[in-house]
Amino acid sequence: xxxxxYEKKSLLRFTTTGSVDDGKSTLIGRLLYETNCIFxxxxxxxxxxxxxxxxxxxDLSLLLDGLAAEREQGITIDVAYRYFTTEKRKxxxxxxxxxxxYTRNMVTGASNSELAIILIxxxxxxxxxxxxxxxxxxxxxxxxxxxAVNKMDLVDYSEEAFNKIVAEYREFSRxxxxxxxxxxxxxxxxxxxxxxxxxxxPWYNGHTLLxxxxxxxxxxxKNYVDFRFPVQYVQRxxxxxxxxxxxxxxxxxRVGEQVAALPSGRTSRIKSIVxxxxxxxxxxxxxxxxxxxxxxxxxxxxxxxxxxxxxxHVGNEFDATLCWMDERAMDRRGHYIIKHTxxxxxxxxxxxxxxxxxxxxxxxxxxxxxxxxIGRVAxxxxxxxxxxxxxxxxxxxSFILIDPVTNHTVAAGMxxxxxxxxxxxxxxxxxxxxxxxxxKWEEGLIGRADWEKRNGHKGAVLWFTGxxxxxxxxxxxxxxxxxxxxxxxxxxxxxxxxxxGLCGDLEFSDRDRSENIRRVxxxxxxxxxxxxxxxxxxxxxxxxxxxxxxxxIPEGHFFEVHVKCDIEVCKRRDPKGLYKKALSxxxxxxxxxxxxxxxxxxxxxxxxxxxxxxxxxxQKVMTALKDRGII
Amino acid sequence: xxxxxxxEQESIHVMREVVxxxxxxxxxxxxxxxSSVMVRLAQKAFHPGKFPFPLMHIDTGYKFPEMYxxxxxxxxxxxxxxxxxxxxxxxxxxxxxxxxxxxxxxxQLKTKALLDHLxxxxxxxxxxxxxxxxxxxxAKERFFSVRDEFGQWDPKNQRPELWNLYNANIxxxxxxxxxxxxxxxxxxxxxxxxxxxxxxxxxYYAQPRKVVELNGIIIPCDYTDVVDPQGKLGFGExxxxxxxxxxxxxxxxxxxxxVRSSARTIDDILAEVIEARRSERENRIIDLTSxxxxxxxxxxxxx
Ligand SMILES: Nc1nc2c(ncn2[C@@H]2O[C@H](COP(=O)(O)OP(=O)(O)O)[C@@H](O)[C@H]2O)c(=O)[nH]1
Numbered sequence: 001x002x003x004x005x006y007e008k009k010s011l012l013r014f015t016t017t018g019s020v021d022d023g024k025s026t027l028i029g030r031l032l033y034e035t036n037c038i039f040x041x042x043x044x045x046x047x048x049x050x051x052x053x054x055x056x057x058x059d060l061s062l063l064l065d066g067l068a069a070e071r072e073q074g075i076t077i078d079v080a081y082r083y084f085t086t087e088k089r090k091x092x093x094x095x096x097x098x099x100x101x102y103t104r105n106m107v108t109g110a111s112n113s114e115l116a117i118i119l120i121x122x123x124x125x126x127x128x129x130x131x132x133x134x135x136x137x138x139x140x141x142x143x144x145x146x147x148a149v150n151k152m153d154l155v156d157y158s159e160e161a162f163n164k165i166v167a168e169y170r171e172f173s174r175x176x177x178x179x180x181x182x183x184x185x186x187x188x189x190x191x192x193x194x195x196x197x198x199x200x201x202p203w204y205n206g207h208t209l210l211x212x213x214x215x216x217x218x219x220x221x222k223n224y225v226d227f228r229f230p231v232q233y234v235q236r237x238x239x240x241x242x243x244x245x246x247x248x249x250x251x252x253x254r255v256g257e258q259v260a261a262l263p264s265g266r267t268s269r270i271k272s273i274v275x276x277x278x279x280x281x282x283x284x285x286x287x288x289x290x291x292x293x294x295x296x297x298x299x300x301x302x303x304x305x306x307x308x309x310x311x312x313h314v315g316n317e318f319d320a321t322l323c324w325m326d327e328r329a330m331d332r333r334g335h336y337i338i339k340h341t342x343x344x345x346x347x348x349x350x351x352x353x354x355x356x357x358x359x360x361x362x363x364x365x366x367x368x369x370x371x372x373x374i375g376r377v378a379x380x381x382x383x384x385x386x387x388x389x390x391x392x393x394x395x396x397x398s399f400i401l402i403d404p405v406t407n408h409t410v411a412a413g414m415x416x417x418x419x420x421x422x423x424x425x426x427x428x429x430x431x432x433x434x435x436x437x438x439x440k441w442e443e444g445l446i447g448r449a450d451w452e453k454r455n456g457h458k459g460a461v462l463w464f465t466g467x468x469x470x471x472x473x474x475x476x477x478x479x480x481x482x483x484x485x486x487x488x489x490x491x492x493x494x495x496x497x498x499x500x501g502l503c504g505d506l507e508f509s510d511r512d513r514s515e516n517i518r519r520v521x522x523x524x525x526x527x528x529x530x531x532x533x534x535x536x537x538x539x540x541x542x543x544x545x546x547x548x549x550x551x552x553i554p555e556g557h558f559f560e561v562h563v564k565c566d567i568e569v570c571k572r573r574d575p576k577g578l579y580k581k582a583l584s585x586x587x588x589x590x591x592x593x594x595x596x597x598x599x600x601x602x603x604x605x606x607x608x609x610x611x612x613x614x615x616x617x618x619q620k621v622m623t624a625l626k627d628r629g630i631i
Numbered sequence: 632x633x634x635x636x637x638x639e640q641e642s643i644h645v646m647r648e649v650v651x652x653x654x655x656x657x658x659x660x661x662x663x664x665x666s667s668v669m670v671r672l673a674q675k676a677f678h679p680g681k682f683p684f685p686l687m688h689i690d691t692g693y694k695f696p697e698m699y700x701x702x703x704x705x706x707x708x709x710x711x712x713x714x715x716x717x718x719x720x721x722x723x724x725x726x727x728x729x730x731x732x733x734x735x736x737x738x739q740l741k742t743k744a745l746l747d748h749l750x751x752x753x754x755x756x757x758x759x760x761x762x763x764x765x766x767x768x769x770a771k772e773r774f775f776s777v778r779d780e781f782g783q784w785d786p787k788n789q790r791p792e793l794w795n796l797y798n799a800n801i802x803x804x805x806x807x808x809x810x811x812x813x814x815x816x817x818x819x820x821x822x823x824x825x826x827x828x829x830x831x832x833x834x835y836y837a838q839p840r841k842v843v844e845l846n847g848i849i850i851p852c853d854y855t856d857v858v859d860p861q862g863k864l865g866f867g868e869x870x871x872x873x874x875x876x877x878x879x880x881x882x883x884x885x886x887x888x889x890v891r892s893s894a895r896t897i898d899d900i901l902a903e904v905i906e907a908r909r910s911e912r913e914n915r916i917i918d919l920t921s922x923x924x925x926x927x928x929x930x931x932x933x934x
Contacts, residue, residue: 011634039907078789080770081763083816090634092814104791111793232644233651237680245676247644247795276678286632288643288676301651325791339796342651398794407777407800409790 009085012213015094015109015142017102018119019129023150027119027188028082028095029060031210034195037084038063060188079109088214102129103358103372104325106136107412111398114218115144117209122155122185126168132358134169138176139321139374139414141391143221145173145181146212153187157200175361175611177391177566180216184209222285226388227251227259228312228396229305230341235290243274243290244299249341249395251307252284253291261297262304262314262386268295302343304386312388312396316381317350319416321390324369326403326410332368336410338381340399346382347401353377369411376416390414392599418602451531455489458630459528461553462621464537465546465600466563467592468578469570471609472537475563478618480535488631491532493520495539508589514545521549528553533630541597556628561621562603567592569610604628635823642669642811643676644795645774646758649809650676650683652799653756656809659745660686660706660713662698663881664831665760665812668820670709671829672811673758682711687748687757690717691740693727693857693883701832708830714752718744727860728885740883746782749806756799758809764816774813780804818904825897835900837877837892848888849876857884 018024032038046062053059082093094109096102110116116137120130130147137145147169155161162185173181184193185204192198195210207215232246253259253270260267273280274290283289291305299305306312324330330349338347354363355375366375390397401411452458462479464472473494483490499506503519506512517540527534540546550558570592571579582590589595605624607617625631632640649656658673660666670686677683686706706713718726721739728736749757763769773789775797790798801807812820824831841852850858852871876889877900894900 009634010632011637078771078786079791081814082770083764083814085816085818090816090819108791108793112795232647235677235680241679243679245647247640274679276675286637286640288640288647290678337800339798342648394794398796400793400796400798402798402800404800407798407802407805409793409798412791412793 009088009090011090011092012115012216012218013092013094013113014115014117014213015096015106015113016117016119017096017106017109017133018150019121019127020097022119022121023061023188024095024119025061025063026059027117027148027150027186027194027209028093029063030188030191030194031091032063032082032084033060034191035084035086035210079105086210086214091213102132103136103323103374106133107140107323107325110137110140110142111412113140113142114221115146115213115216116142117146117148119148119150120165120169122149122151122158122161122165125165126172128359130169131172134173134176134178135358135361138178141177141394141414143179143218144216145178146209147181147183148209149183149185150188152185152192152198152201153190157185157187157192157198159201159203162204174569174572177610179566179568182206182212184212223250223393223395224252224285225250226310226312226393227253227305227307228341228386228388228393229253229259229291230343230386230396231299231301231303231305232342234300241292242296243292244305245288245290246342247288248283248285250285250393251310252282254282255280258308259293259305260308260311261299262306262312263384264298264303266295266297267308268293268297270294302341304341306386312386312393313418314384314386315418316345316384317378318385318387318418319353319376319378320399320413321374321416322349322369322377322401322411322413323374324371324411326406326408327371328403328406328410329371330369330411335382335404336401337404338379338385338399338401338413340385340387341396343383343385345385348380349377350380351378379413387415389417446530448529448531451489455531457488457533458557459531460533460557460559460625460630461524461528461549462533462535462559462561462625463524463540463546463549464535464561464563465540465603467565467567467570467597468539468590469573469575470563470565471573471607471614472539472563474614475561475607475609475617475621476535476537478614479621482618482622483533483631486631489532491524491527491534492536493524493527493534494537498523508595510542510589510595513540514542517542517545518548521545521552524549525552528557533625539591539597541591541595543598543601546600557630559605559621559624559628560600560603561605561607562600564599564606564608565610635819635826638815638819639672639675639823641795641814642672645797645809645811646673646676648797648799649756649758652797653807655752655754656684656756656758657687657714657749657752657754658684658758659760660688660702661760661881662688662694662702662832663760664820664824664835665762667705667829667831668815668823669758669760669812670705670711671823671827674709682709684758685712685714687714687716687752687754689741689744689748690715691744691883692717692722693740693885695832695834695854695881695884697834698832698881701830705830714748716744716748716751718747729859729861729863733886737886742782749782754806755801756807756809758811760812761810762812762815762817762820763810772810772813774810775799776808776810777801778806778808782806784808817907818901821897821901821904825901832881834878834881836896837875837894837899839873840876840889841871841873842876842889843871849874849890850888851876854884859885 016024047058049062050059080095082095084091094113096105096109118133149162149165166183185201186193192200193208195208228249229246231244235243235245255270257270258267271292271294273283332349335346335348338345352366353376355366355373356363388396397415399413400409403410448459464476466472480490480492498520503516506516524534524536581587582593591597605621607620718740726736726739761769763772773792842849874891875893877892878889894903
């Protein structure tokens with residue numbers, strides 16, 4: 001093989017998981033063996049052990065045995081790292097065991113992985129564990145999932161058996177936020193479809209596992225948009241040089257670009273991007289560099305350099321999904337130390353919203369978390385952190401908690417978003433002199449307060465935004481029905497009814513989309529001023545347009561409802577066949593395909609239609625209306 | 632980014648994290664190829680600053696002369712501070728594998744020397760060049776590996792490591808071993824040495840050497856008396872032959888055998904590593920004693 005090719009190789013980090021005896025060790029052993037990454041002496045040792053144990057063939061799973069203790073017990077107890085390489089790629093496997101400690105180990109192994117392989121024993125089908133693993137993978141937002149249906153040799157290589165598992169797992173995965181799933185029928189023991197196409201399964205037209213691992217496209221998963229540079233270390237070798245060393249978490253940066261330092265907010269320009277191998281003009285996510293600035297501004301470890309027009313959240317309260325990893329249960333009386341990017345602070349768990357039963361995905365009330373438990377919490381820190389949602393940015397959305405007494409790493413967290421304060425969510429009192437219910441439109445007209453009094457509820461604008469097929473109309477229709485049943489005065493505006501009349505002259509260019517929303521916004525305001533709970537369902541992809549509507553409705557009366565759903569799920573639903581047309585290019589400027597969708601930064605309500613059923617979501621909206629005193 | 636670039640960036644990130652979070656780090660320098668790579672990564676991490684921590688060589692007195700020579704000139708070239716430490720009492724008493732056995736000798740000259748001198752200098756973090764692919768028990772090693780006050784490793788009680796967030800919190804008496812090359816393989820190391828043109832001890836290159844062969848292990852004649860000071864093994868004159876050979880990994884003379892090879896350049900070595908059918912530590916006599924010998928050593932505090 002050509003040496004030069006080796007120097008152009010890329011890297012893929014993946015994790016493997018499965019229940020005990022699904023054949024995970026055998027599969028990894030086979031990958032290592034068939035890519036020639038096992039040495040003769042290692043192989044000889046395994047051969048010897050296999051013979052001693054009376055196995056008739058060499059047990060490749062023995063190659064993976066790690067520590068003495070577990071070798072005696074014959075199980076793996078911790079994440080182990082394995083390496084193999086082909087001409088195209090180097091692979092780092094985080095091999096995580098599937099038994100009791102699975103959550104902690106899986107989360108650890110998954111945290112740095114770009115792809116996950118879940119093993120399913122073809123004889124047993126989709127078990128609870130397989131779903132649990134899928135849930136964790138979705139939680140950790142690993143972009144690619146491969147379901148390897150193993151031991152096909154034991155089900156006579158049956159296409160039917162395979163298809164049944166595929167159908168069942170696909171159905172289950174609709175509830176998850178997983179973007180790319182592949183299914184491969186394999187026999188780790190016999191080698192079918194691992195590195196070579198199986199002659200036993202002519203009905204399978206897909207790729208082998210190795211082919212998929214070598215070709216899966218991972219670069220597109222990185223965030224090259226939001227420049228975030230947590231300062232790791234300040235270089236001050238002499239009085240003339242002051243550089244900020246760190247790894248670019250996301251985004252790109254060029255010499256001459258303006259940056260702002262957090263928390264000071266001071267701005268400057270990038271003077272140089274310094275590396276041992278010479279200065280760079282531009283650097284991107286993943287690169288460890290040293291940045292110097294045009295101006296002397298005070299920056300130290302834990303600070304963050306960002307672009308002025310693209311800021312992370314800055315705050316000391318946020319909501320997070322937390323996975324507890326310590327033998328000792330969470331203790332809310334004291335504090336923990338949070339490590340987030342290059343910052344450390346004291347952290348208090350201010351609230352536990354719920355924990356999730358990883359088997360049923362049901363939410364349960366909880367007042368503490370035990371080892372391996374996962375749930376949603378609110379965290380308050382002693383200093384402000386600079387963060388993004390984990391979903392958008394793994395680097396600035398992840399953190400660990402450290403016990404200040406034992407020094408153990410006790411939890412891993414993924415930030416869901418900024419925590420809302422009571423002031424923000426409480427209904428606002430009308431402020432004299434500004435737009436308020438006291439201001440009458442025209443002499444003699446009935447004002448909103450009068451309508452509201454008669455209706456027995458406040459006026460509001462419920463703005464449902466989300467991708468096509470995300471379920472906006474389904475949820476909205478049910479909300480309207482529920483409100484109607486409760487005797488509320490409701491008005492409905494939706495894409496279909498205004499596009500035919502009021503906005504019949506508009507197309508789908510960015511400008512026309514904005515104009516569409518402006519008209520609808522103004523209309524909703526008229527309804528609102530007449531005491532209606534106005535329900536609007538529009539894709540409304542641009543934050544700026546939605547903010548316009550928010551701006552013309554008094555605070556506390558506008559509800560941005562983000563109807564969230566994985567685009568893959570939307571595509572699958574495709575109720576009007578629009579994605580199909582968009583993908584074939586028939587419809588230009590289609591949101592999510594050929595035109596962007598800007599997720600709401602601070603929606604009042606988020607409903608995830610791929611995770612929960614409609615009734616739960618409707619309740620969520622109703623609760624929000626009640627909490628803010630609308631109904 | 633290529634795989635090597637990604638590995639490099641990861642190692643640099645780890646090194647910077649250590650220097651920012653610990654009070655008194657040191658780099659354990661073993662003179663081998665992995666140490667050479669580690670030094671280059673540190674240069675990159677702290678450029679244009681100077682080398683931010685000392686190098687410490689735990690010398691057993693049994694290293695190859697070429698290694699001492701290389702060490703002194705290499706360290707001078709990069710402008711780092713070198714600390715050389717040895718277990719003098721044990722060396723004075725003639726510690727040798729033939730007297731103590733391999734394990735005991737290692738325990739005295741390496742493990743004890745290392746622990747004593749880490750404590751003496753008050754180092755709270757020590758970089759080591761070990762890689763996870765080297766040996767089974769290392770596959771579960773962390774980047775930041777916490778050791779108790781006796782330098783011991785407890786494989787059952789390790790901290791989970793997530794994302795690139797490393798937990799550097801330790802008690803007064805504890806210390807941490809840092810393995811920035813955790814995710815590198817032997818092949819990665821050689822490719823990087825080639826790509827970066829990193830100097831290495833010439834013993835890694837093949838040349839014709841007069842050797843004797845004992846139980847399949849090749850020992851250069853020049854050193855038979857170091858390997859076998861009491862003449863117990865009876866290396867006879869007649870057994871001597873001249874073969875092309877090199878060292879795949881470098882350790883103490885009594886415990887390191889050569890391998891037959893004609894790899895005279897870095898490209899030759901690369902080709903050999905790619906085709907290699909035997910693991911690099913096979914010629915390290917220290918690993919062969921028992922199936923879990925390395926794990927035992929690690930528990931005691933050796934790396
Ligand atoms: N027939 C058959 N047996 C397999 C296959 N893969 C693994 N096994 C066997 O299943 C058992 C468990 O495999 P192992 O790899 O240790 O499972 P792990 O616990 O998931 O690592 C062993 O006896 C394997 O030989 C397969 O594809 N076909």
